Amino acid sequence: MQYELNEDQQQIKMSVREFAESEIAPHVHEWDEAQHFPVELVPKLAELGLMGVIFPEEYGGAGMGYIEYATIIEEIARVDPSIGLSVAAHNSLCTNHIFMFGNEAQKKKYVMPLAQGQKLGAWGLTEAGAGSDASGTRTTAVRRNGGWTVNGSKNFITHAITGDTCVAVASTDRSKGNKGITAFVFEKGMEGFSPAKKENKLGMRASETASVMFEDCYIDDAQRLGNEGEGFLQAMQILDGGRISIAALSVGIAQGAYEAAIRYAKQREQFGKPIAEFQAIQIKFADMATEIDAARLLTLRAAQMKDAGKRVTKESAMAKLFASEVAVRVAEHSIQIHGGYGYTKDYPAEKYWRDAKLCTIGEGTSEIQRIVIAKQVLKESF
């Protein structure tokens, strides 16, 4: 297993860090307060290849692997987790769904502009009544005149309003349960397909989250991804990769919160010396550093296995579960180390905590990750 980044990967990490610190850091507070999704940043992200990290160059991508991808998401999240979340949802959910399960014509039509950042992607699995129980989808797609009429809605969708291309699943045969669910691609402006309520969130406030509605939305059969009935399984496979990016996002948040705490503890003096010199504070730093390293290693293991073409259901769930809970713990320590100032918006600690909480919920709650891990370990023979 690779424990350290190679020279090229290190270079990518540093160039994304530089970009995040110069182009994103000055706006973090303002975007968070205004709940502004900075769509104006997308061309700059695209210039660095960040809108198509994991896709081959022939489809407009940067041709990198999951180790590079996790490193990029970590570096963006270290500065602004909301932007990391947007890049993750665009790459590993929407674009990857079309790349993995679309036919050649669909890949040419959709992956290329998405990977080049000319279009922004959204992905719809969750519904009001189908969150953890992803197969409980109530959105329906009914065959009509060689195409499909879609009715229903999807919730908690990143880029529901600004997105141009949206992959969503619908029930095409309810009697077949999770084997009666099919995935389709929708385009902004299609009749009967529209964004709805934007969420007012605790954290990740610069990432746009809203619902989408399907009201007698007629789509051609050419919009179907893969075969009828394969949508649920496709979504589970997409989440295997997506959860690596949420793990990386969590590592980045933890790293950012930890660095903020170290900076503060070295300059904040109490009882005549910097608080970093007190053992009570040092013990927190030791725990934070150890847990962040462990979370990063679990994330890199899942990324390396994914790059090797192996199934990562268990490993990505483990990485996401552990890293997201580490991010919350580290961000909480960071607030505590900042004391009263940590509770104010004058310091970044409180925002890291608000943003970290999403990582224990999005792309499957911690409870669901434990179910996924348990299913896999019980299947393994000894």
Ligand code: CAA
């Ligand atoms: N790879 C391959 N096969 C898989 C698989 C995977 N990762 N996961 C499941 N399967 C297969 C199973 O082996 C099973 O196959 P058989 O029927 O042949 O036995 C089949 O799929 C059904 O699997 P389960 O029995 O495990 O299905 P389940 O209904 O019990 O649900 C679940 C499993 C893990 C709870 C799943 O529903 C789940 O992951 N829920 C959480 C969903 C989630 O993460 N939602 C967040 C989405 S993010 C979003 O929508 C918004 C956004 O913009 C980011």
